Amino acid sequence: MDLYTRLARPTLFRVPADTAHRLALAALRWPRLWEVLGSGPDHDPRLGLELHGLRLANPIGLAPGFDKDCDVLASLQHLGFGYLAPGAILRDVRPGNPLPRMGRLPAQGALLNCMGLPSKGREHSIRNLRRLERRRVPIFAEVHGVTPEEILENVAAIQPYAEALEVGLECPNTRDTDRTKQVATAIELVHVLARARQRPTFVKVPYFFRSEQRDRLPDLLDACIEAGLEGVVASAARRQQTDQLSIGYGQITGKPIFQDTLALVGELAAHAAGRLTIVAAGGVSTGRDAYAMLRAGASLVEILTAFVYRGWAAPALINRELLGVLQAEGVESVQALVERRDRASTGRGPFTPLPT
Numbered sequence: 001m002d003l004y005t006r007l008a009r010p011t012l013f014r015v016p017a018d019t020a021h022r023l024a025l026a027a028l029r030w031p032r033l034w035e036v037l038g039s040g041p042d043h044d045p046r047l048g049l050e051l052h053g054l055r056l057a058n059p060i061g062l063a064p065g066f067d068k069d070c071d072v073l074a075s076l077q078h079l080g081f082g083y084l085a086p087g088a089i090l091r092d093v094r095p096g097n098p099l100p101r102m103g104r105l106p107a108q109g110a111l112l113n114c115m116g117l118p119s120k121g122r123e124h125s126i127r128n129l130r131r132l133e134r135r136r137v138p139i140f141a142e143v144h145g146v147t148p149e150e151i152l153e154n155v156a157a158i159q160p161y162a163e164a165l166e167v168g169l170e171c172p173n174t175r176d177t178d179r180t181k182q183v184a185t186a187i188e189l190v191h192v193l194a195r196a197r198q199r200p201t202f203v204k205v206p207y208f209f210r211s212e213q214r215d216r217l218p219d220l221l222d223a224c225i226e227a228g229l230e231g232v233v234a235s236a237a238r239r240q241q242t243d244q245l246s247i248g249y250g251q252i253t254g255k256p257i258f259q260d261t262l263a264l265v266g267e268l269a270a271h272a273a274g275r276l277t278i279v280a281a282g283g284v285s286t287g288r289d290a291y292a293m294l295r296a297g298a299s300l301v302e303i304l305t306a307f308v309y310r311g312w313a314a315p316a317l318i319n320r321e322l323l324g325v326l327q328a329e330g331v332e333s334v335q336a337l338v339e340r341r342d343r344a345s346t347g348r349g350p351f352t353p354l355p356t
């Protein structure tokens with residue numbers, strides 16, 4: 001067992017999850033320390049890949065939500081991630097939901113959260129991004145907004161300081177009854193976004209598409225393809241009732257959403273047939289999980305819950321495990337796997353086809 005699982009995690013798990021997150025962010029305020037403790041990027045060429053003009057040391061990214069305000073990127077870049085996705089970045093200072101807004105389900109390897117998009121505001125993040133002079137890994141800034149206009153405004157403001165963008169299309173407090181309308185808004189937004197963006201841009205597929213609006217998902221994918229966006233982020237994080245959180249429900253993430261995310265990645269990949277890059281974000285905690293996502297159609301895999309459960313060594317451990325699986329399966333590299341898979345992709349999957 002490593003230092004984190006033996007000592008740090010038991011200590012952190014004794015305090016409320018929100019406090020543990022604050023403590024972790026405080027510990028990550030010393031980049032010099034993490035330069036020593038962290039594993040640095042893994043330079044094994046079998047893990048590297050090039051995508052949309054970006055060169056990544058490995059396909060494992062840190063998902064949005066851990067470093068919402070770009071406060072600790074200088075330290076995180078020493079931990080062995082292939083890229084970092086800070087955010088969600090919003091225009092204004094927002095308090096988010098009241099505490100407690102994070103919880104844990106240790107027996108399931110899961111987290112619960114109802115953050116409610118807290119933010120220190122866009123200018124704060126921009127200051128931090130400008131200060132990050134020695135960039136070791138690409139930054140995929142996650143830009144959000146409470147209205148479509150704000151999302152576009154934030155994209156314009158943030159893109160000069162990031163190598164790529166992830167864009168959250170889903171507004172935080174949408175009632176279930178408004179969601180069909182939101183699908184239409186999201187599709188419209190994709191077209192405007194594609195014209196406005198100057199960086200590779202990945203749209204976060206809103207979670208509600210997977211239930212009653214699932215049949216509109218192909219429309220959103222087709223809009224992304226037609227508009228020329230680079231890709232989508234797939235996550236099967238779903239809503240769960242809980243008395244651990246202040247508002248009585250939240251998103252569950254981690255191991256319980258792995259299978260659903262894997263299925264979603266497969267469906268998106270089948271429909272996109274190599275025309276969109278798919279980022280898997282849900283329940284990956286081992287190299288074998290990451291490999292399954294890559295096989296299913298993802299080119300990048302981002303983690304958050306596994307970072308909490310496996311600690312600062314998580315990206316290095318997952319990458320090492322991934323190398324072991326590649327070797328065992330006789331696959332020469334991540335890049336080769338992704339390219340071969342996309343070449344073999346024959347076209348539309350289980351979703352409604354585009355009109356010809």
Ligand SMILES: Cc1cc2nc3c(=O)[nH]c(=O)nc-3n(C[C@H](O)[C@H](O)[C@H](O)COP(=O)(O)O)c2cc1C
Nearest residue numbers: 063064065087088113253254281282283303304305
């Ligand atoms: C505490 C917490 C905060 C999050 N905040 C954001 C966010 O601000 N923006 C976003 O797009 N996703 C957010 N997410 C979702 C993650 O980026 C990721 O998609 C999700 O946790 C699934 O991956 P995992 O199972 O590896 O944790 C958050 C997740 C957690 C647990």
